[in-house]
Amino acid sequence: MQGKKNCQLVEVFKTEQGIVYQCNRQNMFCLEFSGVSSFFKITDFLDFIKKVNKIDIEAMASSTSPGSDIAILMPHYTERCFVLTMTDVLKLRELLSGAKFMLQLNSMIFQCLSNPVS
Amino acid sequence: MKDLLRLRTSLTEEIEALLNEQIKIEAYSSAVYLAMSSWCNRNGYDNSASYLEKQSYEEREHMMKIFRFVNDMGGRAVSPEITNIPQEFESFRGVFELALQQEIHVSSKINNIADRCFKAKDYMTFQFIQWFLKEQIEEEYVARRILELFDVIGEEGTGRWQIDKNIPKVTYGEEAGEE
Ligand SMILES: [Fe+2]
Numbered sequence: 001m002q003g004k005k006n007c008q009l010v011e012v013f014k015t016e017q018g019i020v021y022q023c024n025r026q027n028m029f030c031l032e033f034s035g036v037s038s039f040f041k042i043t044d045f046l047d048f049i050k051k052v053n054k055i056d057i058e059a060m061a062s063s064t065s066p067g068s069d070i071a072i073l074m075p076h077y078t079e080r081c082f083v084l085t086m087t088d089v090l091k092l093r094e095l096l097s098g099a100k101f102m103l104q105l106n107s108m109i110f111q112c113l114s115n116p117v118s
Numbered sequence: 119m120k121d122l123l124r125l126r127t128s129l130t131e132e133i134e135a136l137l138n139e140q141i142k143i144e145a146y147s148s149a150v151y152l153a154m155s156s157w158c159n160r161n162g163y164d165n166s167a168s169y170l171e172k173q174s175y176e177e178r179e180h181m182m183k184i185f186r187f188v189n190d191m192g193g194r195a196v197s198p199e200i201t202n203i204p205q206e207f208e209s210f211r212g213v214f215e216l217a218l219q220q221e222i223h224v225s226s227k228i229n230n231i232a233d234r235c236f237k238a239k240d241y242m243t244f245q246f247i248q249w250f251l252k253e254q255i256e257e258e259y260v261a262r263r264i265l266e267l268f269d270v271i272g273e274e275g276t277g278r279w280q281i282d283k284n285i286p287k288v289t290y291g292e293e294a295g296e297e
């Protein structure tokens with residue numbers, strides 16, 4: 001896992017539960033969630049967002065079998081194992097979708113800046 | 119803030135997803151043509167069997183073309199999961215009716231990609247997809263012409279044998295000189 005020392009972290013999005021940074025030096029994303037930070041390559045981060053969005057919250061809520069009220073994500077690209085309660089999932093989604101929106105907005109701004117309307 | 123999304127790829131999430139969907143559709147086409155080939159083979163339509171096998175191979179090429187494009191652009195091409203391949207067909211004619219339907223479906227999917235590229239101002243992918251638009255003109259033409267053989271020759275008597283013999287000969291006019 002990448003050390004923080006080579007990083008040049010810029011905040012992308014922040015909620016009460018966590019922060020998403022991007023590292024402009026290593027072209028990576030850093031997710032700080034419930035006190036732990038994990039680094040992701042660009043593609044992996046986007047994939048991670050997809051995985052979190054795919055968690056079936058309804059199934060978690062309706063199932064009565066033990067352990068079904070938590071979701072476990074262990075993507076091969078991080079060493080971290082995310083053990084998430086339903087609230088965690090919702091909070092993580094909020095953080096990630098906010099971050100994604102900011103990234104897309106940033107992209108759009110770049111596009112506009114390279115083609116200014118004269 | 120540095121634009122990391124663009125650094126990775128010029129494909130938007132939407133276009134990348136559409137292209138991956140198309141990879142799957144081409145893979146499905148390839149698998150269906152192969153199943154049709156097998157059906158024709160066991161029912162004695164040898165020429166059609168080898169024609170359909172060749173079609174199946176072409177569809178895989180289509181799939182690979184998109185697959186490579188997505189990866190070359192920095193996207194993530196997904197090796198598709200294909201299920202529900204029909205193995206039995208109603209009739210000889212039914213095989214080719216289904217083939218035409220599948221080609222029409224593919225055309226509409228490709229059209230949609232072109233449309234989405236245009237709207238997203240993704241002219242790189244728009245340019246890439248042109249080849250497929252042209253290809254679909256040919257694919258639909260050939261599938262339609264083959265189906266017409268069933269009416270022109272008629273299925274009675276040695277009709278089906280005649281049809282089977284003529285199927286591999288159907289080609290799209292412009293193509294003859296090109297390939
Ligand atoms: Fe195709």
Ligand SMILES: [Fe+2]
Binds near residue numbers: 147221
């Ligand atoms: Fe085709």
